[in-house]
Amino acid sequence: MDTHDKPSAKRHRPSSSDGKSSANLSKFSRGTPIATKQITDKKLKGKLRHTERLAKSAQLAAAKIDQWLLPEEAGALEAEGLERTWQFQQQDIVRHLEEGAAKKVIDLSLTDLGPYKLDYTRSGRFMLLGGRRGHLALMDWQRLRLTAEVQVQETVRDVSFLHNETFFAAAQRKYVYIYDKRGIEIHCLKEHTEVNCLDFLPHHFLLASVGSSGVLRYQDTSTGALVAQHRTRLGPCSVMTHNPWNAVMCLGHANGTVTMWTPNITTPAVRMLCHRGPVTSVSVDPQGRHMVTTGRDGEIKVWDIRTYRAMHSYYSPAPCEWSDISQRGLLAVGYGRRVQIWSKDALETKVQAPYMNHTVQNGVLCDLKFCPFEDVLGIGHSGGMSTIVVPGAGEPNFDSYVADPFQTKSARKEHEVHSLMDKLQPEMIVLDPSTIGQVAREPTEVQRERKMEEAAANAVRKKAELAKSDEKTKMKGRNKPTRRRKKKEMNIIEEKKPAMKERMRKEVEEKKERAAKSKEIDGVPRALHAFYRK
Secondary structure, three states: OOHHHOOHHHHOOOOHHHOHHHHOHHHHOOOOOOOOOOOOOHHHHHHHHHHHHHHHHHHHHHHHHHHHHOOOOOOOOOOOOOOOHHHOOHHHHHHOOOHHHHOOOOEEEOOOOOOEEEEEOOOOOOEEEEEOOOEEEEEEOOOOEEEEEEEOOOOEEEEEEOOOOOEEEEEEOOOEEEEEOOOOEEEEEOOOOOEEEEEEEOOOOEEEEEEOOOEEEEEEOOOOOEEEEEEOOOOOOOEEEEOOOOOOEEEEOOOOEEEEEOOOOOOOOEEEEOOOOOEEEEEEOOOOOEEEEEEOOOEEEEEEOOOOEEEEEEEOOOOOOEEEEOOOOOEEEEEOOEEEEEOOHHHHOOOOOOOEEEEOOOOOEEEEEEOOOOOEEEEEEOOEEEEEEOOOOOOOOOOOOOOOOOOOHHHHHHHHHHHHHOOOOHHHOOOOHHHOOOOOOOOHHHHHHHHHHHHHHHHHHHHHHHHHHHHOOOOOOOOOHHHHHHHHHHHHHHHHOHHHHHHHHHHHHHHHHHHHHHHHOOOOOHHHHHHHHO
């Protein structure tokens, strides 16, 4: 029998050919199906069966749409037998890559202009290089095309993209300068002096900087206004990153502490003692749950930001200088010429061995950055810049409304307008963003104290009222509530009925006349008065 002649209810049943969609059916389950065998009412039984068929068809359709929208899966290195993933070399991995992915492994030898700092756009398509000796380069690295290159002829300490690849900032010898995509200087931020680190908050359009003076500054790149500047009072600072979940700035200091700052408060929102020596790097995962710090004491500590407690720690042969966390939670740390990548399980639990190892051949490490939406780690060193393949590092599926690696010129302009319209204000940067829009509740102790004060005030007022009622002169029945109510009602009736008042006046006059006549016939017995009136 032809499969097209089968009933429609059977067509929606997941088959083995559905593959990925049938495997994801449990993800879109709507609960346990209703058992209709024991139902005797035929009408109710038919309705419930129809509802279950609709639920199954919706479940299968959602699984298929999930397969269409998220077609890619994150890869990973797998070792067989006695092999270990950290033993694999880059040349062995590149040999098994397809041609397009193999081209993303590059090695730029720039020994005369290094060491180099680097940064990626949110889409991961463009790369920015900043050499310590004044070399700035903007390139579409996935297409191996140089967009702009400029020699500023002075020291460059750090570089950072702004909201997209059309503008970038460079922390030079004295001030911070803004350049466009052609490498032309368009602005000089003279408030930012002797800066060591730069960072940009994309949802708030804020450029943050900190340097030798120990002052953290926030610059609004959409209006050009200096939003805030806070004195850390902890000396020069060269370690800074932001928490992607709440946009709070994390600074590492020489006394082993990590401080968290917001533009609204002039003092640190959180102060954590993390190491017994200077903090060399701070990294936060994209979900804002874990923070990794490295220090001169040779420890790599993993912290739970929600509780501000250390989960576990690792030890390195030499103090780690650089660290970064990928989109999928892989941790990269570096010291000297050595780079270690730890799996995403290393943040949740303590693992025994790293995921991958790599040794830089051309120089000493200066920076580490994972490329968004790519399984690539960018390494800046004294001999130039290199990239290595780290399977499973990047998110395989991207959201074009957030970051689009294949964005066109018109789409970029439209996205820029929407970003400016949806820009968040600096006052919305708080430790817990979920509290925005909620009603602030007072602490339990304050509520208890307020209730006690109200009860005491009510007791005093009640006591005063009782004392006043005791002092009042009591009357026997003449001032009862019912009498007072009747008097008020009579007053209302009299005001509303003038004719009644007129009649009452006439009755009073008649009574007076009768009294006058009764006086005239004095001496006559009262029983005979009626005869006299006639």
